[in-house]
Amino acid sequence: MKVEFKQVFDRLREKKGFAFDTWGYNICIYAFGCWGDLGASLTLFKEMKLKEEEIGPDLCTYNSLISVLCKVGRVNDALKVFQELKEGSGHEPDEFTYRILVQGCSKTYRVHNATLIFNEMQYNGFRPDTVVYNSMLDGLFKARKLTEACQLFEKMIEEGVKASCWTYNILVDGLLKNGRPEAAYTLFCDLKKKGQFVDGVTYSIIVLQFCREGQLEEALQLVEEMESRGFVVDLVTITSLLISIHRHGRWDWTDRLMRHVRESDLVLSVLKWKAGMEASLKNPKSKRGDFSDVMSFITNAQDVTLDSQHGSNFQDKESSVNKIDEWSSSPHMDKLAESSLSTSQLFTPSRAQRVQEKGPDSFDIDMVNTFLSIFLAKGKLSLACKLFEIFTDAGVDPVSYTFNSMMSSFVKRGYFTEAWAILNQMGENLCPTDIATYNMIIQSLGKMGRADLASAVLDRLLKQGGYLDVVMYNTFINALGKAGRIDEANKFFEQMKSSGINPDVVTYNTLIEIHSKAGRLKDAYKFLKMMLDAGCPPNHVTDTTLDYLGREIDKLRYQRASILSERDDTS
DNA sequence: ATAGGGTTAG
Numbered sequence: 347m348k349v350e351f352k353q354v355f356d357r358l359r360e361k362k363g364f365a366f367d368t369w370g371y372n373i374c375i376y377a378f379g380c381w382g383d384l385g386a387s388l389t390l391f392k393e394m395k396l397k398e399e400e401i402g403p404d405l406c407t408y409n410s411l412i413s414v415l416c417k418v419g420r421v422n423d424a425l426k427v428f429q430e431l432k433e434g435s436g437h438e439p440d441e442f443t444y445r446i447l448v449q450g451c452s453k454t455y456r457v458h459n460a461t462l463i464f465n466e467m468q469y470n471g472f473r474p475d476t477v478v479y480n481s482m483l484d485g486l487f488k489a490r491k492l493t494e495a496c497q498l499f500e501k502m503i504e505e506g507v508k509a510s511c512w513t514y515n516i517l518v519d520g521l522l523k524n525g526r527p528e529a530a531y532t533l534f535c536d537l538k539k540k541g542q543f544v545d546g547v548t549y550s551i552i553v554l555q556f557c558r559e560g561q562l563e564e565a566l567q568l569v570e571e572m573e574s575r576g577f578v579v580d581l582v583t584i585t586s587l588l589i590s591i592h593r594h595g596r597w598d599w600t601d602r603l604m605r606h607v608r609e610s611d612l613v614l615s616v617l618k619w620k621a622g623m624e625a626s627l628k629n630p631k632s633k634r635g636d637f638s639d640v641m642s643f644i645t646n647a648q649d650v651t652l653d654s655q656h657g658s659n660f661q662d663k664e665s666s667v668n669k670i671d672e673w674s675s676s677p678h679m680d681k682l683a684e685s686s687l688s689t690s691q692l693f694t695p696s697r698a699q700r701v702q703e704k705g706p707d708s709f710d711i712d713m714v715n716t717f718l719s720i721f722l723a724k725g726k727l728s729l730a731c732k733l734f735e736i737f738t739d740a741g742v743d744p745v746s747y748t749f750n751s752m753m754s755s756f757v758k759r760g761y762f763t764e765a766w767a768i769l770n771q772m773g774e775n776l777c778p779t780d781i782a783t784y785n786m787i788i789q790s791l792g793k794m795g796r797a798d799l800a801s802a803v804l805d806r807l808l809k810q811g812g813y814l815d816v817v818m819y820n821t822f823i824n825a826l827g828k829a830g831r832i833d834e835a836n837k838f839f840e841q842m843k844s845s846g847i848n849p850d851v852v853t854y855n856t857l858i859e860i861h862s863k864a865g866r867l868k869d870a871y872k873f874l875k876m877m878l879d880a881g882c883p884p885n886h887v888t889d890t891t892l893d894y895l896g897r898e899i900d901k902l903r904y905q906r907a908s909i910l911s912e913r914d915d916t917s
Numbered sequence: 918a919t920a921g922g923g924t925t926a927g
Binding site for chain 2: 449452453476477478479480481482483484485510511512513514515516517518519520546547548549550551553554580583586785788789816817818819820821822823824850851852853854855856857858859860885886887888889890891894
C-alpha cells in the first residue's frame with residue numbers, strides 16, 4: 347500500500363502542469379506521516395506555505411500535521427506547529443486540534459502541557475468529551491499524580507460528562523499503579539454491584555494483580571466469576587494465569603482453569619500444543635525456514651559466551667576503519683547503534699501491537715506467544731528458542747510481541763548481541779518497536795555494565811523525539827547505579843521529576859538500594875524519607891532493601907565503636 | 918482509539 351501510494355505520488359509529481367490542491371496536500375501529509383516518512387510530510391507542508399496565495403494550509407492541514415507529529419512521538423514539534431497555527435495562520439484550533447494534542451501530551455507524560463491545553467480548550471468554549479477526559483486521566487495516573495487524577499474525575503462527573511467502562515478501567519488500573527490496591531479493589535467491587543461499567547478488561551486487570559501478588563487461588567476464583575457472568579476470558583488473561591501457575595509449579599491447576607473457562611477450547615489448545623511441541627522437541631530434525639540467520643544466532647546462543655569478548659573481537663577488526671565516537675569504546679556497538687537507530691520511526695509513543703486472537707487460523711501464533719511467555723518466565727531459554735524455530739519454520743510471520751519476549755529472555759541472560767540482532771531483524775520486518783523493547787536494551791546494557799552506551803542510546807532516542815516513562819527512568823537509574831555512577835543516577839532522578847514524571851515505589855526502592863550498596867547510607871536514608879513524605883507506600887521489596895540498609899548501618903556503628911575503643915585503648 | 922506488558926529485591 348505504502349509503495350503503491352508512493353509510486354502514484356511520484357508519477358503525479360512528475361506530470362507537467364499538475365498541482366495538488368489543498369485536499370491533495372492534506373491527504374499526502376497525513377499518509378506519509380503515518381507511514382513514518384515524516385520528512386516527506388514536512389517538505390509538503392513547507393511547499394504549501396510557499397504557495398500561500400493560492401492554496402495555503404487550512405485547519406485540516408495543521409491538524410493532520412499535528413496528529414502525525416504526535417503519532418511519531420515528536421510532541422514538542424507538534425506543540426510548535428500548534429503555536430504557529432494560533433499565531434500566524436489566520437486559523438483557530440478546533441476541538442480536533444485540542445483532542446489530538448491532549449492525547450499526544452498525555453501519552454508521552456507531558457502532563458503539564460496536557461493540562462494547559464485541556465484548560466485552553468475549555469476557555470475557548472469547547473467541551474471535552476469522555477475520550478479527552480479518559481486521556482487526561484490516564485496521563486495523570488501514569489505520571490503518578492494520584493490526587494490530580496481523582497480531582498479530575500470528580501470534575502468530569504460534575505460537568506456531566508459520562509464516564510464509560512474505559513474510564514473506570516483507567517481508574518482501577520491507575521489506583522493499582524499508584525499503590526492503592528485496596529481502593530482499586532473496592533472500586534471494582536462497587537462497580538460490580540452496580541452492574542454496569544465492568545467488562546472483561548476490568549476483570550483482567552484485577553486477575554493480573556492477583557497473579558502479580560502470587561494469590562493464585564483468588565485469581566482463579568475471579569476467573570470463575572468472570573466466566574459465570576458471561577465475560578470472555580481472553581488470551582491476555584489466560585497467559586497471565588498460566589505464567590503464574592507455571593511459576594508456582596502448579597500445572598495441576600490448569601484442570602481447574604479448564605473446568606471454569608467456558609471457552610475451555612483455548613486452554614485445551616494450549617495443552618494440546620504443549621504436548622505436540624514436547625513431542626517435536628524429542629524429534630530434533632527440523633528444516634530451516636527463512637529466518638535461518640536469526641535462528642543460528644538464537645540456537646547457538648546457548649553455547650557462546652558473549653558480550654565483552656565478542657565486542658573486543660569486532661573492535662580489533664574494525665577499529666582501523668571506523669572512527670571512534672567519544673561516548674563509546676566499542677566501534678561495533680557504534681555501528682549497530684548507527685544502523686538501527688537511523689532507520690526511520692524506530693520509536694513511537696504507541697505500543698507495539700499485541701497478538702490478538704483472530705480465529706482458528708491465527709491460533710498457532712497465539713499459542714506460541716503464550717508458551718514463549720511461560721518458558722521465558724521460567725528461564726527455559728532453550729525451549730523458547732526451539733519454539734521460535736518451530737514456528738518460523740511453519741512460516742508464521744513474527745510479530746513484535748514475540749520479538750519482545752525473545753529479547754527479554756536474551757537480555758536476562760546477558761546475551762545482548764543476540765537481542766540487538768533481533769531488534770535489527772525486527773526493523774527489517776517492519777515490526778514497530780515500542781518503549782518496552784527499548785527498555786530491554788537499556789536494561790541489558792546496564793547488566794553488561796555499559797551504562798555509557800545506555801546513556802548514548804537514550805540520548806539518540808530523545809533526539810529522535812522519543813520520551814521516557816517511569817519504567818524507562820527506573821531501568822536507567824538502576825543501570826547507572828549498578829555501574830557505580832551514582833551521581834548520574836541522581837541527576838536522572840532530578841530530570842525525571844522536572845519532566846513531570848513522579849517517582850514510584852520502584853524508583854525509590856532502586857535509589858535506596860543503589861545508595862546503600864555504594865555505601866552512601868545517609869543518602870539511602872534520605873530517599874526512604876522522601877518516599878514516605880511523598881506518600882508512597884513501601885512494599886515487600888522495600889523491606890528487603892531496608893534489611894540490607896539496616897545491616898550496613900549496624901556494621902558502620904560497630905566499626906565506629908571499635909575505632910573509638912581502639913583510641914581509648916591507645917590513649 | 919484513551920485501558921490489561923516491559924523496571925527494583927531474592
